[in-house]
Amino acid sequence: MRGNDGTHPAGPVDPPGGPDPRGPLDAARAATAVLDDDGTVIGWGAAAERLLGYPPGEILGRPVDGLVVDRPGVHRAAADLPGAARARRQVLHLRHRDGRVVRVVTATLPLSHAGAGPARLLAVADADETEHWEALQAMLRGLATQSPVGLAIYDTDLRVVWTNSALYEEMGTSQYVGLGPDDMVAAGEVLSAGHPPTLEETMRRVLTTGEAVIELHYRGRPPVDPDHDHVWSCSYYRLQDAGGAGLGVCEETVDITDRYLAQQRLDLLVRAGGLVGTTLDMSRTARELSSVAVPRFADGVTVDLVDAVLRGDPPTTRTGRLVRVWAAPPDGPAAGPDGAHPAPEPVPYPPDAPQLRCLDSGRPILTGGAAASLVVPLRTDGAPLGVVTFHRAGRPTPFDADDLPVADELVARTAVCIDNARRFTREHTAALTLQHSLLPRNLPRITAVDFAHRYLPADGKSGVGGDWFDVITLSGARVGLVVGDVVGHGLGAAATMGRLRTSVRVLARQDLAPDELLARLDDLITQAADEEAATPGSVTGAVPPGPARGPDDVPDDQAVGATCLYAVYDPVTGVCRMARAGHPAPVVLDAAHGTATVPAVPAGPPLGLGGLPFESAELHLPEGSLVALFTDGLVRDRARDPEAGLDRLSALLAHHRDRPLPELCDRAVTALLPGPFEDDAALLLVRTRLLDGDRIATWELATGPEEVGRARALAARQTAAWGLEELAFTTEVVVSELVTNALRYASGPVQLRLVHDRTLICEVSDTGHTAPHLRRAATDDEGGRGLFLVAQMTQHWGTRYTATGKTIWAEQALPTP
Incomplete structure (x- = not known):
């Protein structure tokens, strides 16, 4: 097959005993007859009798023309023979x-013997057999001298005994006789999977079993090109005699180096299509490119991106500073055992570096000794994203023009993935910024509860979600606690979250009951969805009208x-x-017993379905009770059952119930979300308080007009008892007006x-359901100025409805200490 320097003589080698030259017209095998000069048969062999059926007695002395059906004149043809040294053949x-x-092939040879005239030997054989x-x-003859397929014959000891000319031309030498199959090239290696590691083992199996081996790929360096690898497609089959005994093995080889390299490049691109761009992380994409290219295409890869691209900014024609996001050996440290890689860092290239020249020109550059490096630009829409540098170290084959299309295709695919990651980074950053701007920044300090909160945006490719929480101060020292989750991700979810949070705050300020607030919120969402769906081309937070859609038809954002x-x-x-609309129920930790429970709060439908009722539940919480409100991203993921997450949260709160709330929040999110997670998570921990009884004063008033004066006196004495003499006059006026209206x-x-809290709260409750309205009285009006005075003299005032009527309240700021 292949070549090696040896001492054996050159040239094709005949098999033992030499080739058999005898054909059907050979005198030893053919049917023969002797003709005289006139073409009369004067001799007739036994083989001729077997072929034509005539015994010698019937044919001797007869002209041979009598046997010829369509070509008379054989004697004339015989007479035309060019000479005794050559035979003339006829069909x-x-x-x-x-x-x-009978269709036959004939040949005539001249004979001469003493005392006789010219005679001819006529040899006859079956034409088809001939x-x-x-x-x-x-x-x-063609296989030996003209075939493009290299042939070698091995004996039963698997040593070369014969080769053809093609093998000589392919290898540049024919010194193979006596060599084994693995001794004929340098650095030989079997590439095909499922075969023995050496050719000798493969051929021994063929010789033993008789099963042929087809298209085994073998790599090595032939004598004619000792510095470069070649690849052959080899086939083997057993040679045997007529009795089935093995004589040796025949090897057929074809040099498929170009085809093999082309297939390797194609396989490389196919592999890149499946492995590069599996995530929207630029460093991960660079690492995936490296895993595809090394070691099949290069020995090392470095990926440098423009710093603006890493921030998610759109690429421009102006190049910026390059930041290395990946470097595989030999130019950088490999990833650690966990796949981690050093953080991206700027690369101080000199002005004439090939990377900067490639970035500016947008064309690949071959550089280094014998083209050991190939620098290819990462570009999209004509704007530079960065550069990829492929390195080859210690390989006999440097980069050349055939490698440029492969490198271009690899880098082009990577550029698309990195640009997608850049766009995602930009949108994710914008959505995260929007969401953080919409989430509460400075929650109020209130007496009713202590609280702490944590919000964790998703790490997955889906981007920022719509989770939110809020703490809202309400009248009467009460507090509203909110936690919600908008289905979806991206800017749309963040914007919807902001609208919902604002709507909840507005509705909460109206002192609505929890179930009524959710009903109003549901109406708002349903109405907004209907209006947006009716507007062509609108960017909505709801599914547009049209055919029925499945979950896969809804964009992530x-x-x-x-x-x-x-x-x-x-x-x-x-x-x-509390009331809930399709949201997980909270976990409540009893302060006295330390047991965690999930109260039976009616689930209610998710917001946006429209027309379905909501129900509320009432809990009596001892002072110091711990309430955990959260979104399902905290306790649910693809690999975890939400019930298991809920049990773990309950156990953690019970075990660490005395810890400060911020520390308890950190413990909860660390335990429940130890690694990357695909959904946002929000947690709001609340520890309840009770107002001291000496800070609350309540009086029942009769219905007579004299009760107004009594109410003023009671209020004045109580403000004095609390040390709020500065507020006595204002309080008397507010009490007088509110009681009078009632x-x-x-x-x-x-x-x-x-109520003496962070403000002084004055409340008047009655059984009426009609709320007063603020109006500006005319100069000639006798009344109508009461609520106007209340509004001018207090910070806030309002009305809330109860099961038995309504309460009008007003708050005054406490004097500065």
Whole structure:
């Protein structure tokens, strides 16, 4: 097959005993007859009798023309022979003794013997057999001298005994006789999987079993080109005699180096299509490119990106500073055992560095000794993203023009993936910035509860979600607690979250009950979805109208629904009322017993379905109770059952219930979200308080007009008792106006309550359901100035409805200490 320097003589080697030259017209095998000068048969052999059926007694003395069916004049053809040294061949049709026609091939040879005239030897053989033999001989001569396929024959000891000319031309030498199959090239290696590691083992198996081996790929360096690898496609089959005994093995080889390299390049690109760009992380994409290129295409890869691209900014024609995001050996440290890689860092290239020249020109550059490096630009839409540098160290084959299309294709695919990652980075950053700007920054300091919170944006490719939380101060020292989750990811989800959070704050300020607030919020979402769906080309937070859609038809950045839990806690009574719209129920940790439970709060439908009712539940929370409100991203993922996450959260809160709330938040998110997670997670921890009884004063008033004066006196004495003499006059005016309105426009008992919290709260409750409205009285009006005075003299005022009527309240800021 291949070449090696040896001492054996050059040239093809004949098999033992030499080739068999005898064909059907050989005198030893053919049917023969002797003709005289006139073409009369004077001799007739036994083989001729077997071929044509005539015994010698019937044919001797007869002219041979009598046997010829369609070509008379054989004697004339014989007379035309060019000389005794050559035989003239003819194809004739002779009449058999039984009447049938036999197609034969004839050859005439001159004979001379003393005392006789010129005579000829006529050799006759079956034409089909002769033509078959001649074709076989032509094929054998062609294999030996003209075939493009290299041939070698090995004996039973698997040593070369014969080769053809093609092998000599391919290898540049024919000194193979006596060599084994693995001794004929340098650095030989079997490439095909499922075969023994050496050719000798493969051929020994063929010789033993008789099973042929087809297209085994073998790599090595032939004598004619000792500095470069070649690849051959080899086939082997056993040679055997007529009895089936093995004589050796025949090897056929074809040099497929170019085809093999082309297939390797194609396989490389196919592999890149499946492995590069599996995530929207630029460093990960660079690492995936390196894993494809090394070691099949290069020994090392470095990927440098423009710093603006790493920030997610769109590429420009102006190049910026290059930052290395990946470097595989030999130009950088490899990733650690966990796949981690050093953080991206700027690369101080000199001005004439090939990387900067490649970035500026947008064309590949071959550089280094014998083109040991290939620098290819990462570009998209004509703008530079960075450069990729491929290195080859210690390889006999440097980069050349054939490698440029492969490198271009690899880098082009990588550029698309990196640009997608850049776009994702930009959108993710924008969505994260938007979401953080919409989430509460400075939550109020309130007496009702202590609280801490954590928000963790998703790490997955889906981007920022729509989770949110809020703490809202309400009238009467109460507090509203909110946690919600918008379905979807990206800017759409973040924007929808902002709208919902604002809507909840507005509705909460109206002192609505939790179930009523969720009903109002559901109406708003449904109405907004209907309006946006009716507007062509609108960017909506709902699914546009049209054919039925499945979950896969909804883009990742489109919000299609929301869940929410809203709770109101009253530190005066210790009662917490809550309702939820498709949201996980909270975990409540009892302060006295330390047991964690999940209260049975009616689930309610998610927001946006429209028309379905919501129900609220009422909990009595002892002081110091711990309430955990969260989104499902904290307890649920693809590999974890939400019930298991809920149990783990409950156990963690119970075990660390005395820890400070910020520390407890950190412990919870660390335990429940130890690694990358695909959904946002929000956690709001609340520890309840109760107002001291001496900070609350409540009086029941009768319905007579004299109760107004009594109410003013009670308020004045209480403000003095609390050391708030500065607020006494204002408080008397506020109490007088609110009680007067209650007695004038409502029926039934009236209650006056003062609450000394971070503000001084004055509340008047009655059984009426009609709320007063602020108006500006004319100069000639006798009344209508009461609420105007209240609004001018207090910070806030408002009305909230209760199960038995309504409460009008007003807050005053406390004097500065």
